[in-house]
Amino acid sequence: MKPIRVRLAAVLLSAALATTGLTACGSDSSADGVTLRYWMWDSAQMPGYRQCATDFEAQNPGVHIQLDQYGWADYWTQLTASMVAENAPDVFVNHTSRFGTYASLGQLLDMDPYAESDGYDLTQFEDGLAGQWVSQGGEQRYGLPKDWDTEALFYNTEMLAEAGYTADDVWSLEWNPDDGGTYEKFLAHMTIDKNGVRGDEPGFDKTRIAVYGTGYNEAGSGYGQVQWSPYALSNGEWRWTDTNPWGTVFNYDDPNFQTSIGWWRSLIDKGYMPSLAIASSGVGSLESLKSGAYATLIEGSWNMAGVATTTGVGQFNVIPTPIGPDGNRASVQNGLADSIWIGTEHPDEAWAWVSYMGTSACQNIIADQAVVFPAIASSSDRAAEAFKKLGYNADAFSVHITDGTAVTSPVVDRWAQVDSIMDPAMSAVLAFQADPASLTDANSRVNEMMARDRDD
Template sequence: MNKAHLAAGALLLLTAACGGGSGGSGTDDGPVTLTYALWDDAQQGAYQQCADAFQKANPGITIKINQAAWDQYWQNLTTQMVSGKAPDVITMQTTYYPQFVKNGQLLDIGPMAEADRIDFGQYRPGLADLWVKDGKRYGLPKDWDTIAIVYNTAMAEKAGLDLGDLTWNPADGGTFEKALARLTVDTSGRRGDEPGFDKSKIAVYGIVAELNDGSQGQNGWGDLAVSNGFRYIDKNPFGTRYFYDDPKLAETAAWFKRLMDKGYAAPYDKKSSLGPDVVLGSGKGALGITGSWMIKTYLGSTEQKFAFAPLPTGPQGRKSAFNGLADTIYAGTEHPEAAWKWVKFLGSTACQDIVADSAVAFPAITSSTERAVAAHKAAHRDVSAFTSQADAQGGTFLLPVSDHGDEIDQIVGTAMEEVWLGQKDARTALTAANQRVNALFTAGG
């Protein structure tokens, strides 16, 4: 999960102290309380059910869930790592975990996983490999996500639009841009594709674009850029050369900037500080690009009726970011054996089936994913825009995982902001950013 606003926490890990504590090697005698860090409040209920089931099977271990919102989560974790008081088990995001590994703050669970013969084949392909660095394993897969269009059904119907099979290109935007123009309405009721449309007085924006999206653009520009032929990095995971200077990315960024110039998206300096779900829920936007972790938020809205549609098909096909979280163990935990038992349980069907039944995420285990899809279907939620894309041949790409993720997030996020604000053209800003990013790897880091 984002899982989305990486730029918000870009500087946090730079202050992390190098060299975390080392986990004890003895057995856990007597009652043990483990702290478990989680950022998604929508998932807390499901994981409390997992904790209850685990505690019943392991009466000597108590699980205490510490939940904090995304920005606060990373602020807390950074402070806790520095003080040596981090949670025993940590929900981890791929962008940030290499920095914690570099600082010696995450435990290598490889020997324990091997001893307990964990079946990595049970997880969706590609997820388990993300958490191996230099031959050591730092997490068990937790869930996965893909990206789709979310739209206001009443607005689309009133505009006479079918959003099920849109096309896109960076030159004229294809049928996607035509749809955004049609969905945009000024205060006089004129649409963006009608004579007299006033882009300075907008009542409903065609798209609520999530542009403050760090170095990956998971919820928008990254998906379209890859569909335009862009490639983030030379090898994933743990490549050492990025390609943010690719003209295919610059073309995509320039197209998003033109949406703002045309009035189809809010100007970056005037966009709401609220999340896209809040803006869309208020009726001030017609369409957005979102992740599967938001399914229940949108389909459970009492303000508007929403539905999902596939991302538009670009010059290189329809492409969605594919990402996954993992549960990791703090290297300084006083209870490594108990922590491993909990992580192993989290990575098993015993827990992931509970998560599936609650339908708050698509679990990493394939059979549990099928169970989650069934739960959505039983609740009359159409999630095929996410699952079909995940299953499509060549339909997804892994978000980049490398060293220096926090620094890259800051550098590229700042360059993108320069583009959105009109301070620099996309080619200039991104070429300079790419030079700075690649210098991180050539400077011996």
């Protein structure tokens, strides 16, 4: 077994130290008290958490919260580098795709003793969220839930009306891998070629498209959250891994999974969805939706406020993901959490800040911002009302919670390695350079990697 510092540097890209110009970022102590550094990536949530920090400081005069925000990609590079340098922020927003690696490398503080001492109520969170942040053996807790998200189908309201649909008409669309169901018929009708002919009308030219029925941004690698997950998760009982969290055997070789991917890819061949080259050309999927190049787009609830504020209230709305062959619709339910770095010099103060963010006092502030659904159930209901004020039918996202069709995001300790195999494999399939059956070989390589690395 390699020493933890060596393993951390190897696994978490220690080369980042040479490129980020990182400066010291640990907490500070002075005669005036303690300064805790709190890192996050979502700029839209900064105003709400600034208010939470102000309120927390008023209740804890000896503690100051310094908020730092980085863009998504830069965030993980900076965090990785700071951990390697043993100078990480005291508290930071964690993601399920990164949590496994940090936990397995001993970079996260166990919060269970603090929660038990304070009698902290973990049952206040939406079902399934708290369980995503425990160790493989279940003895340690490495994060407190802060919010959750699911996916839905954003649509252009004007295009929907011009196509002769109402929101009620398309609320319960169904898909299947044989003929695509009412969902594929809907996408066909929403697709328009450059001569103004719809995808279900005679004379449609699939090689010259003005408006695609739906879009995407990339092949989805091994996760597929806003790409193929609503289809794969509603076609039988397919899940990414044998267990969750901490699965060790992946299931990309499952026939139902490969059938789902094959049908999804067929939308490209029919002209209802852009080629991978077009989708990943550099113009973002949200930008394509806003510009009218896409009539619909599967996206996460975290983008509701961004779409509304940049396009105007009412121009876009949402319907749920389609009902699949198993009789249910499906969505990933991902959740973020606040974690404490193991090296913080002020664990008590860090816990006080994290546990405060896990109260309705703070999460209600976040709810009123209409940016995300907070993790606390009562605050989540409050956020739904805030989203409705923006013109959205937030039930399109919460239906997965009420109907029990939300599937918790997978937690494993080697997502980066999984992606290194599945990203090119899925891209090759979507680019028609390989058949969906080729994912069986990719799955074998993923499972061999998982077994090999576990034995190292």
